[in-house]
Amino acid sequence: MSDPSDLVRRAAVRVAALAQDGLAYSVGDPAKDYDTARYRELSELAADLLAAVSTTPREVLRAVLDADSGYATPKVDVRAGVVDEQERLLLLRERSDGLWSLPGGWADPGDRPGEAAVREVLEETGYPVEVVKVVGVWERDVRGKQPPMPVSVFHLYFLCRLTGERVAHSELETLDVGWFGLEELPELSQRRINRWELERLLAHHRDPTLPTEWD
Structure with a gap:
């Protein structure tokens, strides 16, 4: 019920x-x-x-x-799953709550979704990446994100790969950056991501032929 x-x-x-x-x-x-x-x-x-x-x-x-006007539509959040050769995920520690998340955030007007994901990774972690595929298009409420929001949100999850070494950044938008396996995850920012989504990203990394998922 x-x-x-x-x-x-x-x-x-x-x-x-x-x-x-x-x-x-x-x-x-x-x-x-x-x-x-x-x-x-x-x-x-x-x-x-x-x-x-x-x-x-x-x-x-x-x-x-x-904050919104005109015809009401869902807000769009992009997230980038970057996986290394040891099947570790690139995570960052958010300034707002001190918890860990995938690189990403709200897409801006004029953004191309994939380009937004690439930009967010660079700005938040210092790593240059390219998009491999769209893993999932998921609705925030369906995925049980907490706390609930007063608006509808669609999450676009991209699988990405590194294209070079980390760039020295004097003003990253995050508190910390690290690589984590599924069995060593830090405390996740549940308002942004959850373990199930990380598991799906890793599954698509292991088998890129998997079809894109959606709610």
């Missing part, structure tokens, strides 16, 4: 998206002033519902919802 609080959160995310869509097509049209007011109220109700089932302060949730 589904967790009731998670059902409420999912419904609130959908309500927030519908409100955002309505505002995108009604704001600025005098004939739709009443619709605009209703959509704004729906957006506030969505924030109330999210706050009721979350430990995140309402003002933070409200800021996340306000």
